[in-house]
Amino acid sequence: MNAILWKSNLLLLALLSTFLVNAQLPKPASEQKQSILLLGATAHLGNGEVIPRSAIGLRDGKIDLVMAAIDARMDSTKYDTIIHLEGKHLYPGFIAPNSRLGLVEIDAVRASRDFDDVGEMNPHVRSLIAYNTESRISSTVRSNGVLLAQAAPKGGRISGSSSVFNLEGWNWEDAALKVDDGIHLNWPNIYLKNSWEDEKKRAKIEENYRSEIKQLKDFFKQANAYRKVDFHLEKNIRFEAMKPVFEKKAKLYLHAERVQEITDAIYFFDEFDLDVVLVGGNEANLVSDLLKDRNIPVLLRRVHSLPMNEDDAVDLPYRLPSILHKKGILVGLQNSGSMEAMGTRNLPFYAGTAIAYGVEKEAALSMITLNTAKILGIDSLVGSIEVGKEATLFISEGDALDMRTNQLLLAFISGKKIDLDNPHKYLYRKYMKKYEEEKM
Numbered sequence: 001m002n003a004i005l006w007k008s009n010l011l012l013l014a015l016l017s018t019f020l021v022n023a024q025l026p027k028p029a030s031e032q033k034q035s036i037l038l039l040g041a042t043a044h045l046g047n048g049e050v051i052p053r054s055a056i057g058l059r060d061g062k063i064d065l066v067m068a069a070i071d072a073r074m075d076s077t078k079y080d081t082i083i084h085l086e087g088k089h090l091y092p093g094f095i096a097p098n099s100r101l102g103l104v105e106i107d108a109v110r111a112s113r114d115f116d117d118v119g120e121m122n123p124h125v126r127s128l129i130a131y132n133t134e135s136r137i138s139s140t141v142r143s144n145g146v147l148l149a150q151a152a153p154k155g156g157r158i159s160g161s162s163s164v165f166n167l168e169g170w171n172w173e174d175a176a177l178k179v180d181d182g183i184h185l186n187w188p189n190i191y192l193k194n195s196w197e198d199e200k201k202r203a204k205i206e207e208n209y210r211s212e213i214k215q216l217k218d219f220f221k222q223a224n225a226y227r228k229v230d231f232h233l234e235k236n237i238r239f240e241a242m243k244p245v246f247e248k249k250a251k252l253y254l255h256a257e258r259v260q261e262i263t264d265a266i267y268f269f270d271e272f273d274l275d276v277v278l279v280g281g282n283e284a285n286l287v288s289d290l291l292k293d294r295n296i297p298v299l300l301r302r303v304h305s306l307p308m309n310e311d312d313a314v315d316l317p318y319r320l321p322s323i324l325h326k327k328g329i330l331v332g333l334q335n336s337g338s339m340e341a342m343g344t345r346n347l348p349f350y351a352g353t354a355i356a357y358g359v360e361k362e363a364a365l366s367m368i369t370l371n372t373a374k375i376l377g378i379d380s381l382v383g384s385i386e387v388g389k390e391a392t393l394f395i396s397e398g399d400a401l402d403m404r405t406n407q408l409l410l411a412f413i414s415g416k417k418i419d420l421d422n423p424h425k426y427l428y429r430k431y432m433k434k435y436e437e438e439k440m
Contacts, residue, residue: 025134025136025139025422025423026139026418026419026420026421026422027419028133028168028169028170028174029168029413029416029417029418029419030416031061031415031416032058032059032060032061032391032412032414032415032416032417034080034081035057035058035059035060035064035078035079035080035081036057036058036059036079036080036081036082036083036415037055037056037057037058037065037076037079037081037082037083038054038055038056038057038058038083038085038090038395039054039055039069039076039082039083039084039085040053040054040069040084040085040086040087040088041053041054041056041085041086041087041088041089041090041395042054042088042089042090043056043066043089043090043385044089044090044091044092044362044365044385045066045092045384045385045386046091046092046365046366046369046370046383046384046385047366047370047384047386048362048363048366049362050362051066051067051068052068053068053069053070053086054066054067054068054069054090055067055068055069055071055074055076056090056385056393057078057079058391058412058415059079059415060415061390061391061414061415061416062388062389062390062391062415063385063386063387063388063389063390063391063393064387064388065387066385066386066387083410085395085409088395088396088397088409089395089396089397089398089399089400090385090393090394090395090396091145091365091369091385091393091394091395091396091400092369092370092382092383092384092385092392092393093146093147093148093369093382093392093393093394093411093413094144094145094146094147094148094348094368094369094400095146095147095148095149095150095164095332095368095369095372095373095376095378095382095383096141096146096148096149096150096334096335096344096347097149097150097152097279097299097332097334097372097375097376098150098152098162098184098253098279098299098334098335098336099149099150099151099152099334099335099340099341099344100115100151100152100154100340100341101135101137101138101141101149101151101165101341101344102130102131102132102133102135102138102149102151102165102172103115103130103131103132103151103153103341104137104341105132105135105136105137115127115130115152115153115154115155116153116154116155116156116159117153117155117156117159117160119156120156120157120158121156121157121158121219121238122153122156122158122159122160122238123158123160123161123183123223123238123241123242123245124160124237124238124240124241125153125159125160125161126160126161126163126180127151127152127153127160127161127162127163128151128161128163128172128176128179128180129172130151131151131163131165131172131175131176132172133168133169133170133171133172133174133175135341136422136423137341137342137344138167139167139421139422139423140342140345140422140423140424141167141344141345141347142167142168142411142420142422143345143408143420143422143424143425144345144346144347144348144400144406144408145348145394145396145400145406145408145411146167146344146347146348147166147167147168147392147393147394147411147413148164148165148166148167148177148378148382148392149164149165149167149344150162150163150164150165150181150376151163151164152184152253153184154184155186156186157185157186157188157212157216158183158184158186158219159183159184159185159186160183160184160241161180161181161182161183161184161241161250162180162181162182162184162253163176163178163179163180163181164176164177164178164181164376164378165177166392166413166414167413168413168414168416168418177378177381177382178376178377178378178381180244180250181250181251181376181377181378182245182250182251182252182253182277182376183241183242183244183245183250183251183252183253184253184255184279185216185252185253185254185255186255187254187255187256187262187264187265188208188209188212188213188216188261189209189258189261190205190206190209190258190260190261191205191258213264213268216268217268220242220272222239223238223239223242223246224242224246224272226239226240226242227239227242227243227246227247245274245275246272246274248274248275250275251275251276251277251375251376251377252274252275252276252277253277253279253299254269254276254277254278254279255279255280256278256279256280256281257280257281257282257283257301257308258282258283258308259283259286262278262281262283262284262287262290262291263287263290266287266290266291266294266296270294276294276296277296277297277298277299277375278291278296278297278298278299279298279299279301279334279336280299280300280301280336281298281299281300281301281320281324282301282308282317282320283308284298284300284320284324284329285316285320285323285324288323288324288327288329289327291324291327291329292327292328292329296329297329297330297331297332297371297374297375298324298329298330298331298332299332299333299372299375300320300321300324300331300332300333300334301317301334301336302317302334302335302336302340302343303317303318303320303321303333303350303353303354304317304346304349304350304353305317315357318353318354318356318357319357319358321333321354321357321359321364321367322354322357322358322359325359325363325367326358330371330374330375331367331371332367332368332371332372332375333347333350333351333354333367333368333372334347335347335350347368348368348400348401348406349401349402349403349406350368351364351365351367351368351401352364352399352401352402352403354367355401361401364401365401369383369384370383370384371383390413390414390415391412391414391415392412392413392414393411393412394408394410394411394412395408395409395410395411396408396409397409408420
């Protein structure tokens, strides 16, 4: 049976490859050679500021000018190319954290899924070398302004380390922006549907939950003790991978949803003094004071979701960004859930929904730009339009957080002008042409 399934998957993969051969990916862009001045667009800087008529200079892959176009100090003759963008909107590239972009191509084909390894404690597993720059999904999300992604492993108790990539490049070496930025840990789940109606079942779940936490604590204590020893006759690759976390050179991404899980995890990590980021946080609003006290940022689960609990307000997922933001917690938005790789293209519209439910417009933009960059530790490079940062930005016909007006005209990654074509656009043109010919 397994052999038959394996052959079926290979056949499906081959057929899909043949089908997509005509929908080639855009060729990676060349390095920036000429300086560029983007003139007249409304620039949303990502840090809360807006310049209605801006002058943004790009040189050698960096931003070297940010000011109002009417400023008398500006000398446009210093730039090889001037692009007039009156009436358009300019944004920093959106960042997709906790993503499977580049790690999965076809969910139904196991051979194309490279985000979940065998075993429970896998801090040594790296998404870096599994990242696929040839993914057709990545080019589709770029068309909506998502220009960077944190490729994160899934599965097991400790999934492994993530890395942050530009969605541009010939290979993962070209695309990597920050290598091994953090370890991802899936906190044990104490909840099982209908378990609270059965006292014996509830007691068993509680026992298993405490047992799994004990296993985690034993692993962390052993890894921390290993770190404190200068020399080892035999290296433990799992404990070696944990060293940057204990030394605060890498983040600990805590994946947890419910109040008790989040609370237990926070008190658990107090013992080790780690740099923790909460990922998911469906009930983070109920422990917001604790999160604020510990200065723990949150990468919220997909905003376009149903409430987790039957007695939750139906619009709670929409309001969570506003609730946590008003509490002073650093909030980023992500797209975890089913079809999360392909669904990453909706990231800007999650920010748009947050605006409709109480977040100021520029603050919502920060949740997918500068806030996320701060959480991932890449804010010195990207996340906002500031002099000295990477020239990773795009120009949209209208408001990029509104699906009706998110229409990209130009996009740059590290100053490289990228091709915004993708397989979806190719298929659209193909079938539009078919029906136009039939009418003739």
